[in-house]
Amino acid sequence: MSRRFSWFNATSLTLGFVFLYLPILILVAYSFNQSKLVTVWAGFSTKWYGELFQNQAFMDAAIVTLKVAVVSSTIATILGTMAAYVLVRLGRFKGRTLFSGMIYAPLVVPDVIVGLSLLLLFISLGMGRGVTTIVLAHATFSMCYVSVVVSSRLVSFDQSLEEAALDLGCTPWDAFRSVTLPIIAPAVISGWLLAFTLSLDDLVIASFVSGPSATTLPMKIFSQVRLGLSPEINALSTIMIAIVTVGVVSSSLLNKRATVRRLRQEQDALKQS
Amino acid sequence: MNLPAEQTGDFIPWEDADAKPIIRFQGVTKKFGDFTAIDNLSLDIYEREFFALLGPSGCGKTTLMRMLAGFETPTSGEIMLDGQNIAPVPPNKRPVNMMFQSYALFPHLTLADNIAFGLKRSDMPKSEIAGRVDEMLSLVQLSKFGSRKPHQISGGQRQRVALARALAKSPKLLLLDEPLAALDKKLREETQFELMDIQEKLGTTFVIVTHDQEEAMTVASRVAVMDHGQLVQVATPEQIYEFPNSRYVADFIGDVNLIEGAAKSVTKDAAVISWAEGLPDINAAAPEGLAKGDNCCFAIRPEKVSISAEKPTDAANALPGKVLDIGYLGNMSTYHVELGNGQIIKAQVANQRRLSRRAYTWDDQVWVSFTATAGLVLSA
Ligand SMILES: Nc1ncnc2c1ncn2[C@@H]1O[C@H](COP(=O)(O)OP(=O)(O)O)[C@@H](O)[C@H]1O
Ligand SMILES: [Mg+2]
Numbered sequence: 001m002s003r004r005f006s007w008f009n010a011t012s013l014t015l016g017f018v019f020l021y022l023p024i025l026i027l028v029a030y031s032f033n034q035s036k037l038v039t040v041w042a043g044f045s046t047k048w049y050g051e052l053f054q055n056q057a058f059m060d061a062a063i064v065t066l067k068v069a070v071v072s073s074t075i076a077t078i079l080g081t082m083a084a085y086v087l088v089r090l091g092r093f094k095g096r097t098l099f100s101g102m103i104y105a106p107l108v109v110p111d112v113i114v115g116l117s118l119l120l121l122f123i124s125l126g127m128g129r130g131v132t133t134i135v136l137a138h139a140t141f142s143m144c145y146v147s148v149v150v151s152s153r154l155v156s157f158d159q160s161l162e163e164a165a166l167d168l169g170c171t172p173w174d175a176f177r178s179v180t181l182p183i184i185a186p187a188v189i190s191g192w193l194l195a196f197t198l199s200l201d202d203l204v205i206a207s208f209v210s211g212p213s214a215t216t217l218p219m220k221i222f223s224q225v226r227l228g229l230s231p232e233i234n235a236l237s238t239i240m241i242a243i244v245t246v247g248v249v250s251s252s253l254l255n256k257r258a259t260v261r262r263l264r265q266e267q268d269a270l271k272q273s
Numbered sequence: 274m275n276l277p278a279e280q281t282g283d284f285i286p287w288e289d290a291d292a293k294p295i296i297r298f299q300g301v302t303k304k305f306g307d308f309t310a311i312d313n314l315s316l317d318i319y320e321r322e323f324f325a326l327l328g329p330s331g332c333g334k335t336t337l338m339r340m341l342a343g344f345e346t347p348t349s350g351e352i353m354l355d356g357q358n359i360a361p362v363p364p365n366k367r368p369v370n371m372m373f374q375s376y377a378l379f380p381h382l383t384l385a386d387n388i389a390f391g392l393k394r395s396d397m398p399k400s401e402i403a404g405r406v407d408e409m410l411s412l413v414q415l416s417k418f419g420s421r422k423p424h425q426i427s428g429g430q431r432q433r434v435a436l437a438r439a440l441a442k443s444p445k446l447l448l449l450d451e452p453l454a455a456l457d458k459k460l461r462e463e464t465q466f467e468l469m470d471i472q473e474k475l476g477t478t479f480v481i482v483t484h485d486q487e488e489a490m491t492v493a494s495r496v497a498v499m500d501h502g503q504l505v506q507v508a509t510p511e512q513i514y515e516f517p518n519s520r521y522v523a524d525f526i527g528d529v530n531l532i533e534g535a536a537k538s539v540t541k542d543a544a545v546i547s548w549a550e551g552l553p554d555i556n557a558a559a560p561e562g563l564a565k566g567d568n569c570c571f572a573i574r575p576e577k578v579s580i581s582a583e584k585p586t587d588a589a590n591a592l593p594g595k596v597l598d599i600g601y602l603g604n605m606s607t608y609h610v611e612l613g614n615g616q617i618i619k620a621q622v623a624n625q626r627r628l629s630r631r632a633y634t635w636d637d638q639v640w641v642s643f644t645a646t647a648g649l650v651l652s653a
Contacts, residue, residue, distance in 0.1 A: 158375060158377065160375050160377040161379060164373055164438075165379075166344075166364040167364055167391075167439075168365075168390050168394060168438070169391050169394035169442070170365055171365060182381045265424035
C-alpha cells in the first residue's frame with residue numbers, strides 16, 4: 001500500500017485538527033491573558049490561576065468532583081470487570097446476546113435520557129440528591145466503558161491459564177484473583193482511568209441527579225458562564241483539560257504497551273521454540 | 274495372543290484379575306448438545322501405567338481427559354478414581370494434575386513461582402515448598418532458570434516447566450494433553466525418553482493424549498485407539514501393531530497393505546483367501562470366527578513383505594508384479610509393486626548396500642512374497 005503525501009490529504013488533516021483543537025487552544029491561550037476582558041489580549045500572566053485557588057466555591061466544587069470521580073470509577077471498575085468476565089467467560093447462556101447488547105446501550109443513549117431516568121429512579125426510591133446520587137449515576141454509565149475495555153482484553157485471554165490454576169488447587173475466586181486479575185490488570189487500570197475522566201467530564205447527568213448540596217466543577221463552570229465569561233473559568237478549564245488529557249493518554253498508552261509487550265513475548269516464544 | 278512377559282516387562286496388571294484399577298470409566302457418555310463426543314465408553318487404567326489415548330483429531334481424546342481433570346462432567350456413566358465416583362469432586366480437590374497442550378504457564382510468575390503455585394495451595398508446610406521447587410527444577414534440568422519468566426525460555430524448556438509444575442504436588446494421576454505437539458521432531462523424540470524416565474522414577478500413573486502413533490508406541494505401556502468417541506482397541510503397543518483387531522487400527526498404526534477378499538476355505542488354523550482373478554490365492558492363518566465365504570481383509574506390514582527377482586520356491590505366498598515406485602528413506606527403501614489387477618503392495622527393504630548397487634529399479638518385474646503367518650486376516 002502506498003501512502004504518498006498529497007495536498008488533499010494534508011489539507012483535510014489540517015482542517016480537521018484545526019476544527020477540533022482551535023477552540024481549545026484559544027481557551028488555553030486566554031487563560032494566560034493579563035486582561036480581565038476575555039476577548040482582548042493584554043500580555044501573558046498566570047494571575048487567574050492564583051485567583052482561582054482563592055475562590056472557595058470553585059475549590060469546594062473541585063473537591064466534590066474528585067471525590068465523585070474516584071469513588072464512582074472504582075465502583076464502575078469492579079462492576080464493569082465482573083460484567084465483562086461473565087459475558088466473555090460464561091459462553092452461551094440464555095439471553096447472552098441481550099445482556100451484551102444491553103451493556104453497550106448506555107454508550108449510545110443520550111445523556112439527557114440517562115440523567116432523567118436516573119433522576120426518576122432516585123426520586124421514586126426516596127433518595128436525597130447529593131454526592132451519593134452523582135456517584136451512583138456516574139458508576140452506572142462509566143461501568144459500560146470499563147466493561148468494553150476489559151472484555152476486549154479477556155477475549156484474547158487463554159482460558160487454559162485459569163483451568164491450570166483450578167487444576168493446581170485454586171478455588172474459582174482464587175484463580176481469578178491470583179491468575180486472571182494480575183494478567184488483565186493493565187486493561188482494568190486503563191478502564192479505571194477512562195471511568196475517572198468520564199466522571200470529571202460529565203455535566204448533563206450530574207446536573208440531573210445532584211441536589212443543592214453538591215455541585216461538580218463542570219456544573220459550576222456552566223452556571224458561571226451564564227453570568228458572563230471570566231478568565232478564571234478559562235484557567236479552571238485549562239486545568240481540567242490537562243487532567244483529562246493525562247488520564248486518557250495514560251489509559252491508552254497502558255493498554256497499548258501491554259498489548260505490544262504481549263505480542264513481543266509471543267513472538268519470542270515462537271522464535272525460541 | 275498374549276505376548277511373553279519379556280516383551281512387556283513384568284508389568285501387566287491388566288491381565289491380573291485381582292488388580293484394582295486406579296481409574297475406571299463405566300459406560301461414560303458425554304454429549305455437547307446433540308453431538309456425542311464420548312459414546313458409552315468403559316475403560317480401566319492401572320496404577321503406574323503409562324497409558325496413551327490415540328486417535329485422529331476430534332475423536333474425543335481431550336474430552337476424556339478433561340472429564341478426568343474435572344473440567345467436564347459425564348452426561349451419563351461413572352468415572353471412578355481409586356474406587357470413588359469423582360463426579361461431585363471439583364477440579365481443585367482432585368488428586369489429579371494436568372499438563373496443558375498450550376502449557377498454560379502463568380506469564381506473570383517466575384518458573385519457581387509457577388512450580389510453587391500448586392504447593393502453596395496444598396497442605397505442604399511453607400518451609401518445605403522451596404526445597405520441593407528446587408527438587409522439581411532439577412528433575413527437569415532447569416535448576417539455573419528458577420528466577421526467569423516463562424517468556425525468557427525456549428519452547429522445550431517451557432514444556433519441562435509445565436511438566437514440573439504438574440508433578441510438583443505428587444498427583445496420583447498425571448494427565449498430558451499432546452504434551453510434545455509443539456516441539457520439533459528431534460526434541461520431541463528426546464523428550465519422549467525423558468518422560469518415560471521421569472514416569473519410571475516417580476511411579477506416577479500417566480495418561481497421555483496424542484495423535485502421533487509413533488509417540489504413543491514409544492512411551493506407552495498400553496495404547497487405546499479411539500474413533501468417534503469409542504475405543505476400538507486397548508492393548509500394548511506390540512499387540513496393537515502386530516495384532517490389530519480391525520482394519521481401522523491396522524490402518525491407523527504404522528503402514529499397512531490391505532487386500533480385500535473372501536475366504537475360499539477355512540480350516541482350524543489356516544485360511545485361503547481369494548482376492549483377484551488370475552492371481553494366486555493368499556494363504557494365511559485363520560482368525561477365530563472366520564467362516565467360509567466371509568468377506569475379509571488381509572493386512573500385512575510392508576517390512577514383512579520380501580521382494581525378489583525370481584519366484585521364491587519356499588514362500589507360502591508369492592505374487593508377481595512390477596516396480597512402480599521406490600521411496601528412499603535412508604536406512605530403508607519402500608518399493609511400491611503393482612500386481613496384475615492394479616493392487617499396489619508396499620515392501621520395505623533395509624538398505625544394506627549403497628544405492629548404486631540397488632537390486633531392482635523402476636519397471637522391473639519382481640515377485641513379492643510373505644509367509645503364511647506374516648499377515649493377519651481381519652473380518653471387521
Ligand atoms: N465444549 C464443547 N462444546 C461443543 N463441542 C465440543 C466441546 N468440546 C469438544 N467438542 C467437540 O467434541 C469433539 C471431540 O473433541 P476433543 O475431545 O477435543 O477431540 P480430540 O482431543 O480428540 O481432538 C470435537 O468434535 C469437538 O468439536
Ligand atoms: Mg485435543
